[in-house]
Amino acid sequence: MTETNLLEPIWLRVLEITPQLTKATYETLLMVLIALSIAAVIGIPLGVLLVITRPGHIWEQKWFYKIANLIINIIRAIPFIILMFAITPFTRLIVGTTIQLKGAIVPLVVFTAPFIARVTESALLEVNKGIIEAFLAMGASPWQIISKVLLKETRSTMVLGMTISAISLIGASAMAGVVGGGGLGDLAIRYGYQRYEGDVMVVTLAVLIIMVMGMQNLGNSIAKKLKK
Amino acid sequence: MIEITNLYKTYQSNEGNVEALKGVNLKVEKGEIFGVIGFSGAGKSSLIRCVNMLEKPTEGSVRVNELEMTKLTKHKLREARKKIGMIFQHFNLLETCTVFENIAVALELSHIPKASINEKVNNLLNIVGLEDKKNNFPSQLSGGQKQRVAIARALANDIDILLCDEATSALDPQTTEAILELLLDINRKFKITILLITHEMHVIKKICDKVAVIEDGVIIEEDTVLNTFTKPKTQTTRNFIKSIMEDELSESVLKKLRTKKENNKILRLTFIGGSASQPVLAIIAKELPLWPNILCGNIIQIKNQTLGRLIIELTGDCQSIDEGIKILKDHNVITEVLNYD
Numbered sequence: 001m002t003e004t005n006l007l008e009p010i011w012l013r014v015l016e017i018t019p020q021l022t023k024a025t026y027e028t029l030l031m032v033l034i035a036l037s038i039a040a041v042i043g044i045p046l047g048v049l050l051v052i053t054r055p056g057h058i059w060e061q062k063w064f065y066k067i068a069n070l071i072i073n074i075i076r077a078i079p080f081i082i083l084m085f086a087i088t089p090f091t092r093l094i095v096g097t098t099i100q101l102k103g104a105i106v107p108l109v110v111f112t113a114p115f116i117a118r119v120t121e122s123a124l125l126e127v128n129k130g131i132i133e134a135f136l137a138m139g140a141s142p143w144q145i146i147s148k149v150l151l152k153e154t155r156s157t158m159v160l161g162m163t164i165s166a167i168s169l170i171g172a173s174a175m176a177g178v179v180g181g182g183g184l185g186d187l188a189i190r191y192g193y194q195r196y197e198g199d200v201m202v203v204t205l206a207v208l209i210i211m212v213m214g215m216q217n218l219g220n221s222i223a224k225k226l227k228k
Numbered sequence: 229m230i231e232i233t234n235l236y237k238t239y240q241s242n243e244g245n246v247e248a249l250k251g252v253n254l255k256v257e258k259g260e261i262f263g264v265i266g267f268s269g270a271g272k273s274s275l276i277r278c279v280n281m282l283e284k285p286t287e288g289s290v291r292v293n294e295l296e297m298t299k300l301t302k303h304k305l306r307e308a309r310k311k312i313g314m315i316f317q318h319f320n321l322l323e324t325c326t327v328f329e330n331i332a333v334a335l336e337l338s339h340i341p342k343a344s345i346n347e348k349v350n351n352l353l354n355i356v357g358l359e360d361k362k363n364n365f366p367s368q369l370s371g372g373q374k375q376r377v378a379i380a381r382a383l384a385n386d387i388d389i390l391l392c393d394e395a396t397s398a399l400d401p402q403t404t405e406a407i408l409e410l411l412l413d414i415n416r417k418f419k420i421t422i423l424l425i426t427h428e429m430h431v432i433k434k435i436c437d438k439v440a441v442i443e444d445g446v447i448i449e450e451d452t453v454l455n456t457f458t459k460p461k462t463q464t465t466r467n468f469i470k471s472i473m474e475d476e477l478s479e480s481v482l483k484k485l486r487t488k489k490e491n492n493k494i495l496r497l498t499f500i501g502g503s504a505s506q507p508v509l510a511i512i513a514k515e516l517p518l519w520p521n522i523l524c525g526n527i528i529q530i531k532n533q534t535l536g537r538l539i540i541e542l543t544g545d546c547q548s549i550d551e552g553i554k555i556l557k558d559h560n561v562i563t564e565v566l567n568y569d
Contacts (some may be wrong), residue, residue: 128318128320130316130318130320131320131321131322133282133316133320134314134316134320134378135337136282136309137280137282137309137312137313137314137391138309138310138313138314138334138337138381138382138385139305139306139307139308139309139310139337139338139385140306140337141306144337148333148336148337149322152322152324152325153322153323153324155324156324226324227324
């Protein structure tokens with residue numbers, strides 16, 4: 001029996017776990033998409049604020065900049081696996097539970113929003129100061145400068161930044177699987193690691209690799225299109 | 229149109245305060261092209277940026293169109309800025325937008341309806357001569373073409389005043405000529421007042437009506453361009469003039485002059501407009517026992533006037549030389565005796 005098991009072609013085992021694999025893929029994608037969307041809604045404006053409130057910029061707010069900068073650095077310093085457990089009271093406050101998809105989304109958002117803020121910040125800082133000055137001289141309002149200069153000029157870089165964020169979210173979502181969020185990471189750990197089913201591990205990793213490559217390619221091609 | 233009174237600008241930094249402007253007074257009349265020239269660090273950039281409050285003055289008043297710019301609210305300031313165009317040394321266009329979009333965006337800022345934006349942008353493209361480039365990106369344009377886009381963008385909101393911050397400093401000589409022609413054209417056609425800053429005397433003589441020389445945060449000289457060229461008051465101004473008009477004798481020529489035994493005088497003659505057309509040197513040589521010898525000469529065009537300058541050696545007896553000088557002066561030639569001993 002053990003011998004046949006060993007010789008059993010991998011695809012047969014794949015076929016066997018297809019339902020779990022599909023479910024896990026779906027869960028991962030769902031987690032990434034939901035967390036990414038919410039994190040973007042928080043992170044992009046935060047990144048914009050980090051740029052425009054710094055000294056000498058269009059909406060200088062020294063203290064806001066210093067405090068936001070500090071908080072982001074602190075959150076970014078905490079490894080996700082620790083962050084996830086450390087903020088459980090907060091997670092419960094927001095969604096009422098710390099497990100399942102809902103419970104996983106909150107720490108993922110807390111983890112990714114500062115990341116997106118930094119990605120946005122570094123993209124926006126690339127915009128030539130002279131262009132901003134030219135628009136100030138044309139009588140543009142701060143909001144017009146954000147929408148017509150900062151975000152418009154960097155839209156290609158921003159798409160690449162969001163791609164990086166999405167991919168780092170896939171990694172984090174694997175850890176979120178531990179609290180019952182499910183997903184591919186969870187599958188790999190439960191079958192591949194805890195039950196020593198190496199083939200499941202391999203298949204799961206293959207799906208993750210395809211997912212990462214697909215996202216990167218999609219991001220690259222959108223960015224290319226937006227770049228002029 | 230623009231009235232700057234007692235303007236001070238001090239920059240604070242960790243190394244101490246830097247006084248960029250120290251009590252500048254300036255008045256630019258409507259329809260004029262006014263040039264401010266100075267070496268880098270003289271404060272000219274701070275000065276022009278104080279006009280539209282890109283730089284907030286430390287002290288003093290800036291009035292544009294009777295509006296005290298230093299006291300405007302943010303909203304009022306934005307409205308005022310829409311009527312003051314500005315172009316820059318490095319063009320400052322949106323790199324990811326086409327030529328058309330780069331101009332249209334200025335109109336979008338003023339919430340102008342889409343239909344009229346299209347018509348207006350096409351009209352502006354026509355003015356700056358870039359109709360065929362409307363779908364190109366800035367990276368596909370030459371420096372001169374980029375500056376044309378910037379000019380079209382500045383003109384979009386029917387401005388009264390155009391500020392030019394070293395607008396031709398990044399361009400080659402031919403392109404500079406073409407851009408200056410365009411500015412001159414805009415000034416005449418649309419009666420737009422232009423205030424420009426530059427470090428090139430060439431720009432001043434080509435298009436400016438008036439010039440102010442700034443040094444160390446102070447205006448050291450201000451007059452019409454012609455007067456400045458003919459009667460410069462400071463050494464800095466003379467140096468600027470020298471950059472486009474050879475005005476001094478070379479050492480080798482001077483050496484030869486010093487060893488000469490004959491009685492002579494070195495004269496600098498300046499001819500303006502009409503006086504340039506008379507053969508004055510021939511006249512004095514014919515009427516008096518004098519031998520004029522041209523050592524150095526220049527003719528330059530100052531906007532629409534011709535300015536000629538000669539340095540001559542006049543050989544003859546003292547009395548004849550004095551009479552000769554009188555004849556020159558009678559013919560409206562500005563005559564100065566140079567001392568080279």
